Amino acid sequence: MDSVTSDARTPLSASADNGLKIVIVGGFGVGKTTMVRSVSEIRPLNTEETMTQAGAAVDDIRAVRGKTATTVAFDFGRITLDARNVLYLFGAPGQERFWFLWDRLFSGTLGAIVLVDTRRIDDSWYAIDRLEHHGTPFVVACNDFGGTAHPPAEVRAALDLEPHVPLLHCDARSRESSKQVLISLVEHISGLAAAPHPEPLQELLP
Amino acid sequence: MSRPGRDDAPDRLYTVTGGRSRTAPDSPFDLVTLVMAESAPAPGMQSEHARILRITEHPTAVVEIAAELRLPVSITKILLTDLHDQGRVSARHPRTAAPSGRPDPDLLEQVLVGLRNL
Ligand SMILES: Nc1nc2c(ncn2[C@@H]2O[C@H](COP(=O)(O)OP(=O)(O)O)[C@@H](O)[C@H]2O)c(=O)[nH]1
Ligand SMILES: [Mg+2]
Numbered sequence: 001m002d003s004v005t006s007d008a009r010t011p012l013s014a015s016a017d018n019g020l021k022i023v024i025v026g027g028f029g030v031g032k033t034t035m036v037r038s039v040s041e042i043r044p045l046n047t048e049e050t051m052t053q054a055g056a057a058v059d060d061i062r063a064v065r066g067k068t069a070t071t072v073a074f075d076f077g078r079i080t081l082d083a084r085n086v087l088y089l090f091g092a093p094g095q096e097r098f099w100f101l102w103d104r105l106f107s108g109t110l111g112a113i114v115l116v117d118t119r120r121i122d123d124s125w126y127a128i129d130r131l132e133h134h135g136t137p138f139v140v141a142c143n144d145f146g147g148t149a150h151p152p153a154e155v156r157a158a159l160d161l162e163p164h165v166p167l168l169h170c171d172a173r174s175r176e177s178s179k180q181v182l183i184s185l186v187e188h189i190s191g192l193a194a195a196p197h198p199e200p201l202q203e204l205l206p
Numbered sequence: 207m208s209r210p211g212r213d214d215a216p217d218r219l220y221t222v223t224g225g226r227s228r229t230a231p232d233s234p235f236d237l238v239t240l241v242m243a244e245s246a247p248a249p250g251m252q253s254e255h256a257r258i259l260r261i262t263e264h265p266t267a268v269v270e271i272a273a274e275l276r277l278p279v280s281i282t283k284i285l286l287t288d289l290h291d292q293g294r295v296s297a298r299h300p301r302t303a304a305p306s307g308r309p310d311p312d313l314l315e316q317v318l319v320g321l322r323n324l
Contacts, residue, residue: 009270009274011263011264011265011266012240012264012265012266013265014265016240016265016298017240017265017298018240018300019236019237019238019240019300020238020300020317021237021238045269045270045273045274046273047269047272047273047278048278048279049278049279049280050280050281076269076273078267078270079321079324080320081316081317081319081320081321082316082319082320085313085317085320086240087320088237088238088267088269105237105279106237108236108300110309110314110317175324179321179324182321186314186317186318186321187318189309189314190314193308193309193311193314194311
C-alpha cells in the first residue's frame with residue numbers, strides 16, 4: 001500500500017507538544033529507509049550529526065575544521081499519533097562508529113527495531129549487543145527478501161536472542177506490515193514496563 | 207543582529223555559529239524537542255536565525271529544522287540556543303518517562319492507539 005507522503009513540508013498542528021522517538025537500526029540495504037517511508041506522513045528526510053573520532057565533543061567546530069571529525073547520516077520520518085503526540089522514526093546505520101552518538105541522539109527513545117536480512121544475519125550482531133548494553137527495549141524484524149525461509153529457532157540462535165525479545169517477520173515495503181512491527185514494539189515496551197522479567201513470547205515468525 | 211566573534215571564514219559551520227565551538231552543556235534541545243517561533247524574523251538578523259523563525263511558525267522538531275537547514279544537528283542546536291536565550295523561540299520538550307524513570311504507561315497506551323489508527 002502507498003504511504004501518505006508529501007513533497008512540501010507538512011506542518012504539525014499547533015497543539016503538538018510531545019515528540020517521541022523510535023529507532024530502526026540495521027546494516028546497509030536492509031530496508032530501513034523503506035520502512036520509514038512506508039509509515040511516515042512526510043517524505044523521509046535526511047540529516048547528519050558530526051562527531052570527533054573519540055565520540056566526544058561532537059559539536060566542537062574546531063574539530064570539524066581540522067577534519068578530525070566524522071559524520072553519521074540518518075534519515076527520519078514522522079507519524080502524528082494524536083493532537084499532542086508525534087512519533088519520529090529514525091533509520092540509523094548499525095555500524096560501530098554510529099554508536100558513539102547513540103546517547104547524544106537517541107537517549108529517551110521508546111525503543112528500537114533491529115531490521116535483519118536473514119542472508120546477512122551477522123550484520124545485526126553488533127546492534128543487538130549495543131541495544132542490550134544501553135538497556136533499550138527492542139524487537140527483531142526479519143525483512144523478507146525472498147529466498148529460503150529460516151526457521152525462527154535458527155534465527156533466534158544465530159542472533160543469540162534472549163527468549164523474551166520478540167522476533168517478527170516483515171515486509172518493509174508494506175505499510176500494514178511495518179505498522180504491525182511498530183505495534184509489536186510498543187506492546188513489548190508496555191510489557192517490560194509492567195513486568196521487567198516477562199515470560200518468553202510466542203514465536204511470531206510464520 | 208551581529209554577534210561577537212563572527213567572521214567571514216569560508217567554513218560554513220564556523221560562520222553560522224559565530225565561531226563558538228560548543229552548545230552549552232545543559233542544552234535543553236532534544237532531537238524531537240518541538241520548537242515554536244515567538245517572534246517574526248527581524249531585519250538584519252543572521253539568515254539561519256531568520257530561516258528558523260520562518261520554519262517554526264508551526265511546531266517543528268529540532269531534527270526537522272536541521273534537515274531543512276542542511277546543517278548537522280549539533281550546529282542547529284547552537285542556533286536554537288541563541289534564539290531561545292533571546293526569547294525568540296519556545297521549546298516543547300519530550301515527555302517520555304514517568305517519575306519512576308520507566309516509560310509512562312498512559313503515554314504508551316496513547317502511542318498504541320495512534321499506531322492502530324494508522
Ligand atoms: N524484496 C524486498 N526488497 C526490499 C524490502 N525492503 C527494502 N527492499 C529494497 O532493498 C533496497 C534497500 O532498501 P533501503 O530501505 O534503501 O535500505 P537501507 O539502506 O537500510 O535504508 C531497496 O531497493 C528496497 O526497495 C523488502 O521487504 N523486500
Ligand atoms: Mg537508507
